Amino acid sequence: MPERLDGRVPADWWRPPFSHPRIGAVMTTRSGGVSQPPFDAFNLRAGLGDDPAAVQTNRALLQEIIGRPTRLLSQVHGVAVHLLESVAEPPATPPVADAVVTASSAVACEIQVADCLPVLFAHVGGRAVGAAHAGWRGLAGGVLEATLARVCALADASAGEIECWLGPCIGPTRFEVGADVLLAFGVSPERPGACFHASQPDKWLADLPALARQRLAVAGVQRMHGNNGAPDWCTLSHPQRYFSYRHAPRTGRMAALVWLR
Structure with a gap:
């Protein structure tokens, strides 16, 4: 399909930078659709x-903007990775998975979030891509490592040849x-490490982007871009731009997508 992304993206959507010209990527915000509050x-x-017709309109617009279809997942905060191989009609029930990979240029990898961390993967030579939904459960369980392994296998590459955007x-x-x-990440309340900071008795502030970067680095990823934990990246702090489940449980979902041109 022809590339129709340039010039069609709302101004506050994210355009993740990847080094190979064959890689396309985008992350949506609240802007650009037809759904009514909230x-x-x-x-x-x-x-x-939400009104199903509004969601259908939004999804059709998304696929028009990126110039190819996507396939929804049934996300359960797990570590399963789904392989997209074709653009056949989607199954009646979306596959249960929290990550998706492909080496096909006919379809885009899509995951959805509303406070959890989206991570996009791409081979530096443009041979395969992937996307992962990393809440704390999936992150602790190894969803990023599982996605990385599948992208490496598809691209016949090492982790050092994969770049990620958070x-x-x-x-x-x-x-x-x-x-x-804390225990899920293998640290104790007495020695929480650099990614957790005590906030009140028996409570800690967790740094999801730092945890993700730490795990990706251990897995061999050297090229990481995007969320560095700065305030501008926080979905809960900017509910006017982002859907945030912790701000309002009755809310929508954004999508992070990556594909091969």
Whole structure:
């Protein structure tokens, strides 16, 4: 399909930079769609209380902008990775997975978020791409490592040949968690490490982007861009731009997408 992205993207959508010209990527915000409050305006997920016709319109517009179809996942905060191989009619029930990879230029990888961390993957030579939904459960469980392994396998490449972009998520000054989250990452409340900071008795502030960067670096990824934990990347702090579940549980979903031209 022809590339129709340039000039069609709302001004506040993210355009993740990847080094190879064959890689296309975008992340949506609340802007550009037809949904009414509290789903205004570019909600991309049905079944949340939004008008189904508005969601369908938004999804059709998204696919027109990127110039190719996408396939929804049933995201469950797990570590399963779905392989997209064709543009056949989507299954009646979306596959249960929290990451998606492809080596096909006919379809885009899409994951959805509303406070969780989106991570996009691309081979530096433009042979394969992937996208992962990384809430704390998936991140602790290894969803980024699982996605990286699948992209490497598709591209016949090492982790050092994969670059990643981390999108907006709940920020390190707003994401308060309990001891169970620290234990899931293998650290103790007595020695929480650099990614957790005590905020009140039995509560800590977790730095999702730092945790993701730490795990990707250990896995061998050397090229990482995007969210560095700065305030501008925080979804909860900017509900006028981003859907944020912690700000308002009845809200929409944004999408992070990557594809091969």
